[in-house]
Amino acid sequence: MPGHSAPSFADLGLPVVLVHALDKAGVRTPFPIQIAALPDALAGRDILGRAPTGSGKTLAFGLPLLVRLAGRRSEPGAPRGLVLAPTRELALQIHEVLDLHGAVFGLRTVAVVGGVPLERNVRDIQRGIDIVVATPGRLRDLLERRSITLRQVEMTVIDEADRMVDMGFLPQVEALLAATPADGQRLLFSATLDQDTDRLVEKFLTDPAEHSLAESVSEPDIVHYVFRVDAARKTEIAAAVANRDGRTLLFVRTTHAVDRLADECRRLGVPISSLHGNKTQAHRTRALAEFADGSSLALIATDVAARGVHVDDVTLVVHVDPPLDSKDYQHRAGRTARAGASGTVVTLATAEQLDLVCAMAEEAGVLPIVVDTDTDSTSWRQATGARTPSGRPTLAPSRTSGVDGGNRRSRGSRGSVPSRHERSGRTGGRRGERRGRRR
Structure with a gap:
């Protein structure tokens, strides 16, 4: 209603320790996609998010991922959180955000991308990693080597799904999602939805909460x-x-x-x-x-x-x-x-x-x-x-x-x-x- 102020991160259901960590990092006011998606994601629902680039999607999926995985340890070689990104650069930036804010819960995150020695990825994963942020090709290599299992993944995020499709990663993304538990929580974010992206939604998301900011976000x-x-x-x-x-x-x-x-x-x-x-x-x-x-x-x-x-x-x-x-x-x-x-x-x-x-x-x-x-x-x-x-x-x-x-x-x-x-x-x-x- 007019006159009502926007909700804070605490209002959206984040634990106090994480709200304080965000505040210390200078993150105090939620963006619209975060306000829309956080409550449903924290409640365990699958999410279909449509929002333009630069709208704050990383924290929209990253904060619920951290909260829902907090309090437990992952077994060696068996992460409980998975984020798929189309490029190394995006994967590394997502990893940095999750690694920074996940520290308050003692969660360990690793980036699994090309250009990094495969043996280093294997070594990191075998130490026991809670969240893997990966490009599809490198994660597929680790699966084929049986250096990682996705059978214990509780929450999977596909970021920039339209870019995945454009770059020819759709078959790999489908194979990776099929390797995660069918009853796991899944969040898919995309700036646009076309026939191939819809295929991912129909095949792997269950009754997703849809949050589209395409019309509500002001024109750039x-x-x-x-x-x-x-x-x-x-x-x-x-x-x-x-x-x-x-x-x-x-x-x-x-x-x-x-x-x-x-x-x-x-x-x-x-x-x-x-x-x-x-x-x-x-x-x-x-x-x-x-x-x-x-x-x-x-x-x-x-x-x-x-x-x-x-x-x-x-x-x-x-x-x-x-x-x-x-x-x-x-x-x-x-x-x-x-x-x-x-x-x-x-x-x-x-x-x-x-x-x-x-x-x-x-x-x-x-x-x-x-x-x-x-x-x-x-x-x-x-x-x-x-x-x-x-x-x-x-x-x-x-x-x-x-x-x-x-x-x-x-x-x-x-x-x-x-x-x-x-x-x-x-x-x-x-x-x-x-x-x-x-x-």
């Missing part, structure tokens, strides 16, 4: 631009944007393009981290940590980052290479304007790409503002806060502090963003000015 506060660029100036413009004073995520299509642009940015004096699937796990973990703690305010990546990077305070997303389709556009764009913040999304397009990029953006529900960087040298800089690089070569960052999790915000200053009355290119079909669009 994002301004969308398409910058028409000459192909010869693309690297120059990308480097100037990466040099802005704010956390920036840049996407290119190939691993070679990541390395090439990162090297060029550093040559021009722009400190930048890089991430793609051919990097070692140690490098990927370090790059994410540098990006999250502010050692490096720019990260350049392939689409692996769109499926696995969950870092708050990304104020600008740049499609250096345009995405292949509208779905990839949405997932990349979803890295900014998280948890109620605002953000900007920019796509760099040559004259030949311009019409195709604008059509793809419209298919994603976006009518972008088009800026011709050749004829308008001011607007694109003002929109992004771009700064001309110093020209003095810089080394890649090397700090290795941890990644923020849960509802906490990473530190980092914000770049220049247009005022609200200038925001005519937001998500959701609001018509933006079409400057410079050529037919």
